[in-house]
Amino acid sequence: MLDVLIAGAGPAGTIAARELARAGARVLLVDRETFPRDKLCGDTVNPGAVQFLATLGLAGGALTAARPLEGMRVTGPGASVVARYGGAPGVSISRRDLDAWLLGEAIAAGVKFEPDVTVQGALTEDAGGERRVRGLILRNATGIVTRVPALVTIGADGRRSAVARSVGLGSHPRAPRRWAFGAYYADVTGNLAGLGEMHVRPRWYCGINPLADGRVNVCVVTDRREGADDPAGLILRYLRSDPELAPRFTHAERVSPVSVLGPLAFDVATAGSPGLLLAGDAAGFVDPITGDGLNLAMQGAVLAAESASEVLQIGDWNGVIARLNQRRAAALGTKLKFNRAMRVLTSSPTGVRLAAVGARLAPAILRRIIVEAGDAA
Ligand SMILES: Cc1cc2nc3c(=O)[nH]c(=O)nc-3n(C[C@H](O)[C@H](O)[C@H](O)COP(=O)(O)OP(=O)(O)OC[C@H]3O[C@@H](n4cnc5c(N)ncnc54)[C@H](O)[C@@H]3O)c2cc1C
Numbered sequence: 573m574l575d576v577l578i579a580g581a582g583p584a585g586t587i588a589a590r591e592l593a594r595a596g597a598r599v600l601l602v603d604r605e606t607f608p609r610d611k612l613c614g615d616t617v618n619p620g621a622v623q624f625l626a627t628l629g630l631a632g633g634a635l636t637a638a639r640p641l642e643g644m645r646v647t648g649p650g651a652s653v654v655a656r657y658g659g660a661p662g663v664s665i666s667r668r669d670l671d672a673w674l675l676g677e678a679i680a681a682g683v684k685f686e687p688d689v690t691v692q693g694a695l696t697e698d699a700g701g702e703r704r705v706r707g708l709i710l711r712n713a714t715g716i717v718t719r720v721p722a723l724v725t726i727g728a729d730g731r732r733s734a735v736a737r738s739v740g741l742g743s744h745p746r747a748p749r750r751w752a753f754g755a756y757y758a759d760v761t762g763n764l765a766g767l768g769e770m771h772v773r774p775r776w777y778c779g780i781n782p783l784a785d786g787r788v789n790v791c792v793v794t795d796r797r798e799g800a801d802d803p804a805g806l807i808l809r810y811l812r813s814d815p816e817l818a819p820r821f822t823h824a825e826r827v828s829p830v831s832v833l834g835p836l837a838f839d840v841a842t843a844g845s846p847g848l849l850l851a852g853d854a855a856g857f858v859d860p861i862t863g864d865g866l867n868l869a870m871q872g873a874v875l876a877a878e879s880a881s882e883v884l885q886i887g888d889w890n891g892v893i894a895r896l897n898q899r900r901a902a903a904l905g906t907k908l909k910f911n912r913a914m915r916v917l918t919s920s921p922t923g924v925r926l927a928a929v930g931a932r933l934a935p936a937i938l939r940r941i942i943v944e945a946g947d948a949a
Pocket residue numbers: 579580581582583584585602603604605611612613614615616617618689690691692728729730731733734752753754791793833836851852853854858859860863864865866867869
């Protein structure tokens with residue numbers, strides 16, 4: 573029998589898998605994709621995330637060729653603030669490169685990886701009147717369905733987690749309902765050396781992030797889906813509607829297909845149930861507005877791996893989920909609440925306008941918030 577079966581080879585899944593394999597566990601990691609694969613993201617890894625990776629012994633590698641991210645420029649209606657992190661920078665790196673590197677590191681640590689495997693849901697059984705997760709139901713590329721048991725199951729399958737939903741742990745809230753549209757562009761003008769950008773407008777926002785290879789990551793997040801059947805046109809319409817952004821895209825050329833995700837928010841009340849631990853976005857989606865989803869996913873993955881080790885050592889689940897929730901609250905609670913507050917603020921047109929007035933009157937406060945959001949404080 574496997575010690576640990578993990579759904580999803582994004583940063584949360586690979587980091588949890590690697591930690592557990594290094595501790596001697598037999599780990600199988602599965603993903604519906606083959607790697608390297610693209611993943612819609614703003615491609616900013618904030619300074620706190622880079623430092624956290626270093627504490628796990630994950631420095632160099634794909635990060636070496638990445639563009640250093642020294643700060644952020646944030647704009648709102650009539651307001652613009654540049655905040656430099658100071659100290660060690662973050663990086664701008666495509667998720668194709670980042671995730672493939674992390675997966676390679678997990679495999680090197682002894683994790684067995686199976687691509688092209690779709691998780692249909694948790695394998696459960698009744699144990700003394702309690703529903704307990706005993707593994708996963710998997711479908712391979714040829715359509716064969718297998719039930720794979722494991723002592724511990726980790727759901728790290730992202731913001732629509734099939735694992736969490738199959739045991740009733742996650743759901744999309746009624747509000748805010750937002751969708752993300754992202755692609756890479758060439759020949760975007762006006763990028764500032766070393767900076768990523770977040771442009772917040774009533775009812776939408778846009779991240780702009782140049783990569784080391786010259787491509788520029790552009791993500792638009794909006795609560796409106798009109799025109800979503802032409803996602804490339806939708807991105808251009810938003811960019812061209814904005815007096816600040818429009819001139820910068822006059823000669824820009826899209827150099828990748830457009831990816832679309834949504835609805836974005838995914839709320840989870842508890843980070844697991846007997847037999848199951850959740851990590852990363854599967855344990856609750858982090859809105860892209862604060863650019864720290866990756867850092868929170870990686871930290872949550874290490875906490876889930878610690879809980880898994882605890883179960884493997886003591887052989888029972890008593891109090892394990894409660895302790896994981898406590899550790900998550902202590903380590904991630906403040907950042908998760910901040911992200912939730914930003915999600916609410918940016919979904920209100922009035923909130924965005926008031927925040928822009930605040931940024932004009934007291935830019936130093938916004939600068940401080942940006943540095944803290946980057947975990948560089
Ligand atoms: C538009 C947008 C922009 C963002 N920008 C940033 C940013 O710039 N910086 C930042 O720090 N964060 C950003 N985030 C947040 C960040 O992308 C997530 O927090 C992070 O990807 C979470 O990692 P994860 O490993 O939990 O999930 P994911 O990265 O989503 O990985 C989940 C994995 O599970 C696999 N999977 C899913 N379902 C199944 C299934 N049923 N069976 C098998 N495999 C499955 C997927 O293929 C995937 O490989 C952004 C998010 C969005 C939506």
